[in-house]
């Protein structure tokens with residue numbers, strides 16, 4: 001089954017999300033097709049806790065299933081960014097949820113976190129889109145920079161971009177799929 005073409009649906013048209021899925025799937029699957037659609041998450045613009053972000057991922061998966069019912073997908077992927085506040089500061093990061101459709105199972109993975117500076121945290125709220133706030137505060141960055149790098153990529157000067165953030169989350173989620181099957185990293189046939 002080494003050359004089976006795996007079909008993957010991504011529930012977003014965000015450039016950074018598409019790049020991260022493409023990169024991770026290229027490592028995992030010898031042959032895959034990726035389709036992406038914009039669907040709603042049904043949660044706040046910028047969720048503030050893990051449960052809300054994961055709920056948003058589940059909603060995206062349900063919505064994409066409704067909208068693409070004629071496409072057979074092996075995996076459906078949802079990615080959701082969030083900001084979590086702790087006593088040490090506010091951190092931006094992301095969750096990945098993967099649905100393996102054949103067995104109706106879900107796998108979850110989380111990224112690393114980047115701490116936000118106080119000029120951003122003082123203006124944050126659930127209904128403000130973080131990217132809009134960053135564009136306002138740092139006019140030297142363009143909309144295009146932000147789409148490619150994300151807030152964390154802009155803040156870290158490319159050291160940990162939004163693409164890398166979601167790559168981590170996806171590898172953790174696909175990793176738990178490998179664990180579940182008792183497989184080892186690199187055995188693409190397991191997928």
Ligand SMILES: O=c1[nH]c(=O)c2ncn([C@@H]3O[C@H](COP(=O)(O)OP(=O)(O)OP(=O)(O)O)[C@@H](O)[C@H]3O)c2[nH]1
Pocket residue numbers: 011012013014017038041045046047079080081082092093094128129130131132149150151152153161162165
């Ligand atoms: O994880 C992140 N890493 C970043 O570097 C980053 N930069 C901005 N954001 C914001 O996070 C919120 C949820 O984002 P999100 O997952 O809903 O994505 P999005 O709205 O950009 O795309 P879409 O998939 O909804 O089309 C939105 O306020 C985005 O502005 C980031 N999130």
